[in-house]
Amino acid sequence: EAGVTQFPSHSVIEKGQTVTLRCDPISGHDNLYWYRRVMGKEIKFLLHFVKESKQDESGMPNNRFLAERTGGTYSTLKVQPAELEDSGVYFCASSPHTREGPFTVSYEQYFGPGTRLTVT
Amino acid sequence: LAKTTQPISMDSYEGQEVNITCSHNNIATNDYITWYQQFPSQGPRFIIQGYKTKVTNEVASLFIPADRKSSTLSLPRVSLSDTAVYYCLVGGYNQGGKLIFGQGTELSVKP
Numbered sequence: 438e439a440g441v442t443q444f445p446s447h448s449v450i451e452k453g454q455t456v457t458l459r460c461d462p463i464s465g466h467d468n469l470y471w472y473r474r475v476m477g478k479e480i481k482f483l484l485h486f487v488k489e490s491k492q493d494e495s496g497m498p499n500n501r502f503l504a505e506r507t508g509g510t511y512s513t514l515k516v517q518p519a520e521l522e523d524s525g526v527y528f529c530a531s532s533p534h535t536r537e538g539p540f541t542v543s544y545e546q547y548f549g550p551g552t553r554l555t556v557t
Numbered sequence: 558l559a560k561t562t563q564p565i566s567m568d569s570y571e572g573q574e575v576n577i578t579c580s581h582n583n584i585a586t587n588d589y590i591t592w593y594q595q596f597p598s599q600g601p602r603f604i605i606q607g608y609k610t611k612v613t614n615e616v617a618s619l620f621i622p623a624d625r626k627s628s629t630l631s632l633p634r635v636s637l638s639d640t641a642v643y644y645c646l647v648g649g650y651n652q653g654g655k656l657i658f659g660q661g662t663e664l665s666v667k668p
Contacts, residue, residue, distance in 0.1 A: 441600070468654060480601070480644075480658040493655060528600045532654065544591040544648060546656060548600025 439463065441549035443529050449555045455517040458552045462511070462531030468492075469512050470532075470546060471504060475525035483527075486512060519556045526551040561645045566663045575632045577662050579645030582626045590621060590628045593644045595661070601644060605630070632664075640666045 442461045450456050462469045471483040483502070484494040488509035497504070501520070506512040516523055530546040562580040569575045581590070589608055593601040605612055607619040607628070618631040632639060642661040648654075 470655065472656070472658075479660055480656075482655045482657065485655055496655075530600065530656075544589055544606055544646065544654065544656065545603040546654070548602065550598065551600055 441529055441531055441547050443527075443549040443552050445552060446550065447553045447555070449557065450519055451557055452521055453518045455515065456519055456554060458514045458516075458527055458529075458554070460512045460514070460529030460531075460549060462529070463533075463547055466531035466533045466547070467509070468532045468546075469506060470530040471512070471514055472496075472528040472530065473525050474528070475522065478525075480528065483514075516554070519554075521556050524554055524556045526553050561647055561659045563643075563645050563659065563662045565660065566665070568665050568667065569635055570667050571636055572634050575635050575639075575664060575666075577630045577632075577643055577645075577664070578627060579630070580627050581645070581647045584625050584647055588625075588647045590619065590625075591646045591648070591656070592617070592619065592630045593646065593656075593658075595642045595644065596640075601658075604643075635664075635666045637666050637668060640664060 444459045448456050467488050469486040472480050474480045482496040484497055484504055485492045486506045489506050503515045528548050528551045530548045532546045589606055591606040592604045594604050595601040605614055605617050605619045607621050609621050612619045620629040642663050644658050644661040646656050
């Protein structure tokens with residue numbers, strides 16, 4: 438079974454430019470998550486898709502970030518315009534489980550290798 | 558959301574058993590305890606999840622006391638390849654499944 442893949446693995450752009458990150462989840466996984474770690478900080482949640490719908494985007498830092506998941510398959514995360522503080526590693530994760538209720542939730546998510554974004 | 562506290566780093570030698578303890582004093586009734594492992598240049602990888610008492614799988618054991626205010630991840634007979642960062646996470650179903658990462662414990666296994 439193929440794992441979660443992310444493209445590109447590394448991107449270097451200048452401040453003010455636009456970058457689009459792509460995530461291909463494991464086939465059949467309804468849940469797709471984006472996380473990121475900026476330098477020296479902890480991994481932070483950005484948003485959660487259930488199929489093509491945004492379930493939770495409370496972690497999105499500002500309106501320069503736009504995530505989409507057309508058709509409920511792959512997802513893109515666009516940063517426009519990029520700022521220096523956007524540098525970091527962006528992780529995508531997927532899981533097959535949906536929220537079921539107390540005592541039946543699995544927190545097993547399958548992470549991709551990440552995209553390292555450097556904004557200069 | 559329950560906050561977790563774990564040691565920043567630990568050292569061990571090959572063949573030893575390693576126990577990493579995590580404190581989560583404010584854990585809620587419906588919170589689960591989950592541990593992830595992360596190697597350099599890779600995404601985190603799920604290791605084990607539990608609610609109470611003891612859970613064991615092919616990779617590790619998770620010990621959770623009755624009050625659930627802490628948990629201990631036990632790695633039997635570690636090898637050099639177990640050198641990684643280990644994260645303790647606590648969360649409930651009302652989070653929608655999102656993971657809240659702390660700083661993790663950087664485990665270094667020496668020969």
